[in-house]
Amino acid sequence: MQHIPDERDLRNLLLTISYDGRQFHGWQIQQNAYTVQEAFQTALTKIIGEGFDLKGCSRTDTGVHANMYCISLKTTHPIPPERLKAALNRWLPLSVAVNDCREVGTDFHARYSCKSKEYIYKIWNSEVRSPFLEGYALHYRYPLDEKLLNDASQAYVGRHDFTSFCTLDNREQGDLTRTVKAFSVTREGDMVIMRVEADGFLYNMVRIMVGTLLRVAQGKFRPDQIPEIIESRSRSCAGPTAQACGLYLNKVNY
Template sequence: MKNVKLTIEYDGTNYHGWQAQSNAKTVQGTIEKAIHGLTGEKIAITGSSRTDQGVHAYGQVANFFTNSNIPPERFSYALNRMLPDDIVIKKSEEVSMDFHARYCSKGKKYRYLIYNNSFPSAIYRNRAYHISHRLDLEKMNRAIEFFKGTHDFSAFRATGSSSKTSVRTIFDVSLTSKEDLICFEVSGDGFLYNMVRIMVGTIVDVGMGRIEAEDIPDIIESLDRRRAGRTAPPQGLYLVEVYY
């Protein structure tokens, strides 16, 4: 038996999230179906992150155990011939038997795109969050600095999270813009349910003047979800990389 690690890119527009469901098309379910067609084995793959409906990934990581004699590095080529165009296996490789895509992760990096223009974009309608109000990037850049470090992020945690602790460490944050696209990137040792999307909703409120940048530390310390901004929509979110 071998343990195979997959690095996966996907457009989440047409899927009900990552996690396999009996009554809906998901990324995990689609890949498992392809593996079954390839090997004849009924395999459950383990993903590093359970991305929501509409969320995308450049570097989702998953692993599965197989008795197939297909060389691990060839799974990517074989699966890509069977998968739809909006899911691509970028790399497949054999890893140690104790590797677990979720529990071995030491951190993740996410990207969120905002399309800041008076009119929506046909091209980015499933790729970015449209904001018609002109955002103040200087204020937003001041705000994101307060996310760095180790904090209890209860105020940025959606209900339904099963995490035992809401303390997380943010390694780095950045905010850049090119023409009408604003790119927010954040890396940390882990993220709570909808944490990145709530961060984005909060800095958007800063950019619109609804929240002051200097209020972010108080919002974090309050541990009160009602103090933070709205939850930004899923289509602007991308899982960029998983650290091991």
Template sequence: MRNVKLTIEYLGTNYYGWQILPGKPTVAGKITEVVEKILNHPVKLTGASRTDAGVHALGQVANFKTEKDIPLYKIQLALNGLLPPDIKIVNVEEVPLDFDARRSAQGKRYRYRVFNRKVPSPFEYKRAWFLPYELDFDAMEEAKKYLIGTYDFTSFSKADKRKQVNPVRTVNAIEILKKGDVVEFVFFGKSFLRHMVRVMTAVLVEVGKGRLRPEDVEFIREKRDRTFAPFLAPPDGLYLEKVYYGDYPY
């Protein structure tokens, strides 16, 4: 038995997220379909992160098991030859049998891109959140301090009625970067609640616009109530950038 690890890039615009959904195009569904075609047997594809509809990835990780002895480079060539142009496998490697893309992960890095000028760009369409407003970076830097640490992030997540989820998460670091017309919010943490990165980004943007004060972020956090943060950044600007295994910096 072999355990094969994939590192994947994709544009999520045309998909209903990562997780397989019957009758709907998803990233995991498309990759599973192609892997099974190559190996000629069913596989269980485990992904490190269940990205939402429209969210992109530069470093999604997944694994599957097989008894076939096809060389790894041939698996990668076949996958990239059969997958659509918006999903590509950038690396294939064999890993120990106990490796699990989700459970073995030590941390994740998400990057949210905001295109910040008065006129939108066709090259950033569905790749970033267009915001034509001036942003106060000092205020956002002050506000992010209330999001770093271990807290109950109920106010910053979408409730999942299907199961009980522990709302306590640890955000190890947040970076706010200005690169020309692009503002990037970079989040480091072991795991995040559903919509958590997008809500945190939207709240920081509200601070940057002057509609919230930095200290309001602490108030929202402590309320542990989603209605106090009725903001959600669109999925277009969010990228799962890296999943860490043994090299997490925090």
């Protein structure tokens, strides 16, 4: 029996995935670069044919990783979620995995239904690079006082206009106010981990926050200078944009 699609059959599936960002130019499909969305389009076309709609929970930059990333998939195809998950894990490149696939309401949207997201930024803080962390962490060879940086980073927490922490392009318009719910800097051996949760993130926001904290570590900014930098609403007052390789989208909350 052939399946004839009908508006009443429209389903919405939430895919929870992880990916190694080294190979990908972020999520969103592009003309001349390989992206996570393209990997899914290709695999889904093989599994359920044409006629589906994919929405990712955020843009991510080239080289940024995801421990957790969410996609909503609208389709009329009747494939059971568990079978779709297994088939995708066979068809997708080894650098992407589908960890969960479930039915959600048709009004759910991976991006707009999101309440908050958490990113982590990994810094390998050792004189010597690690052969296992090329592309997976920033290598920073000078001393880092994680307690000092953790204290300084608390100035990020709260509702602020984060213009100073945003690369302005045509994507960022309107209100640049976001609420940072938590920021922490911790150490596990030679690995320093910065963790930030917010209701939304501007373009390059986490990487500029990290780059600014590294300026504090270098003594180029005072630890108590971050409120001034936020106040200035000027990108040039903040530190540089830290490399993409240390950044991981870690959690998406709905």
